[in-house]
Amino acid sequence: MKTLFIDSSRKTLSVALVNEDGFVFKSNVNTYSKHSNFLMNEINKGLNTAKVNVSEIDNFVVLNGPGSFTGIRVGITVAKTLAWVLGKKMYVLNNLEALKVGNQNEVLITTIYDKPDHSYVGIYEGNKVVEDYLSIDDDKLKMKDKNITIISLDECDFVNKLYDNLKQYNNVNLKIIDDYEYLKVINYALLKPSINPHLIEPIYLKKIDAQKK
Amino acid sequence: MKDVFIFAIETSCDETSASIIKNGNVEIATVILSQIDIHKEYGGVVPEIASRNHTKAITLVFEECLKKANMTFDDIDFIAVTYGPGLNGALLVGIEAAKALSLATKKPLIKVNHMAGHIYANKFVGTFKFPLLALVVSGGHTELIYMDKEYSFKKIGSTLDDSIGEAYDKVARVIGISYPGGPLMDKLAKKGRHTYNLPAPKDDNSYDFSFSGIKSAVINLVHNEKQKGNGINKENLATSFQETVVGILVKKTKKAIKEYNVKQLLVAGGVSANSALRDALEKLCDELNVELLKPDIKYCTDNAAMIGAAAYYAYLNGQMADFSLDPNPGLDLD
Incomplete structure (x- = not known):
């Protein structure tokens, strides 16, 4: 069983092919946000080196945001086109949920940085899920007497402020990670129901200026 | 010779095709x-919204096209895609999908210039006879292009500021017509008379155009009349605007036809659907005894059919692309 994984939501573009034994290939490229120059080349190069034909891929897993609007569209467009034309299964996972994979606590908070006072936030408490673009002062981020783990890819102003706010009334653990735990993330995504490639689109969470007016 | 089937993709602005x-x-x-x-x-x-909708629709549009043709990718020889000019984020979706299709189906990829596509929409109505002149008029372009062979373009004149399509849209907005203003202005102009005196834009010996002056003139005229408490006769203003801009297009096209001694005139781009322009060019070509090709109205606006037509000649011209293909929003024809 071969699964192609794509995450193009950040400055670093990640492409990997995995099977039951782990990675067949994996590439992490800093594309300086020019993912379109790199993604198809990385996939092609990886498949050629591993001597795998594109038609041998069984599943496609793609992270569908939030993050760079253009970046996510590159990954989603490639993944959905490949899955559709090859007639293969497609699985999606959003980046906030992907960040929490492998962690356990009463409350898990994941963040993806946008601005010092506004960022993408995932809050996971039992079955309760919030995935949104939130202000640092948002009521959803006001908690008391909880055991909380904050997971973030960057140590940024937003995360530091959030940590300072929450630790006044809660037991908080801040976890800054270098990267997603790809194998765990891929296996987690594969447990979800597969989705018709036609229906897959990025999640943006943030409104653009024209929509606000 | 074996037939060549091209699967063409166009996403340069707000049409997924x-x-x-x-x-x-x-x-x-x-x-x-x-x-x-x-x-x-x-x-x-809105560019971001256009890109979002392309991403949403792209594979559905592909599937619908194959279904309509009753074909599969096994029947296709090449994948072709518009790589510019256009909106970067919008072009990107078509290009990424095209590259993915090319990898999955092992069909070579052809890159196509969107404006060449507009010119080649005329392949559906007639044979090109070289040398020819193409008047390209759209929301982003106003150009006179000379061609002495297939897929070879020499720009002999272009707009120095706004395109004719932009001028139409802006004037339409000032006189209270909704987007897209061009087709509605054309309808309105048919009902009016040329009563407003507007400055002829860049009425000189060059092949270049300028439409920002006439646009400002219309805006000022509407404001002044408003201040005086007078109403505007929308039909008449539309007629005056249309006759003035079509007049200058025809005048410069006529000069170029004569100087370059072309056998054919092609009109291309969204504004080539304009009835006054079509009529005026027909009259001009009759007068000069030059053949006129004008695309079917359905091929005037953006579509992938014209990209597929241009792609055939782009392929013969060696315009192949690999997986590094990237949008070129400001791509020129020559």
Whole structure:
């Protein structure tokens, strides 16, 4: 069983092919946000080196945001086109949920940085899920007497402020990670129901200026 | 010779389109999904929203096109895609999908210039006779292009500021017509008389155009009349504007036809659907005894059929692309 994984939501573009034994290939490229120059080349190069034909891929897993609007569209467009034309299964996972994979606590908070006072936030408490673009002062981020783990890819102003706010009334653990735990993330995504490639689109969470007016 | 089937993709602005074209001039099937109703709300195309809708629709448009043609990718020889000019984020979606299709189906990829596509929409109505002159008029372009052979373009004149399509849209907005203003202005102009005196834009010996002056003149005229408490006769203003801009297009086209001694005039681009322009060019070509090719109205706006037609000649011209293909929003014709 071969699964192609794509995450193009950040400055670093990640492409990997995995099977039951782990990675067949994996590439992490800093594309300086020019993912379109790199993604198809990385996939092609990886498949050629591993001597795998594109038609041998069984599943496609793609992270569908939030993050760079253009970046996510590159990954989603490639993944959905490949899955559709090859007639293969497609699985999606959003980046906030992907960040929490492998962690356990009463409350898990994941963040993806946008601005010092506004960022993408995932809050996971039992079955309760919030995935949104939130202000640092948002009521959803006001908690008391909880055991909380904050997971973030960057140590940024937003995360530091959030940590300072929450630790006044809660037991908080801040976890800054270098990267997603790809194998765990891929296996987690594969447990979800597969989705018709036609229906897959990025999640943006943030409104653009024209929509606000 | 074996027939060549091209699967063409166009996403340079707000139309998501796919088409299958045989030998560069036979349309097998075309699907066009227009976002015009979505962008109407904002009074013009919002690039980010256009890109979002392309991503949403792209594979559905592909599937619909194959279904319409009753074909599979096994029947296709090449994948072709518009790589510029246009909106970067919008072009990107078509290009990434095209590269993915090329990898999955092992069909070579052809890159196509969107404006060449507009010119080659004329392949569906007639044979090109060289040398020819193409008047390209759209929302982004106003150009006179000289061609002495297939897929070879020499720009002899272009707009120095606004395109003719932009001028139409802006003037339409000032006189209170909704987006897209061009087609509605054309309708309105048919009902009016040329009563407003507007400055002829860049009425000189060059082949270049300028439409920002006449646009400002209309805006000022509307404001002044308003201040005086007078109303505007929209029909008459539309007629005056249309006659003035069509007049200058025809005048410069006539000069170029004569100087370059061309056998044919092609008109191309969204504004080539304009009835006054079509009529005036017909009259001009009759007078000069030059053949006129004008695209079917359905091929005047953006579509992948014209990209498939141009792609055949782009392929013969060696315009192949690899997986590094990137949008070129400001791509020129020459």
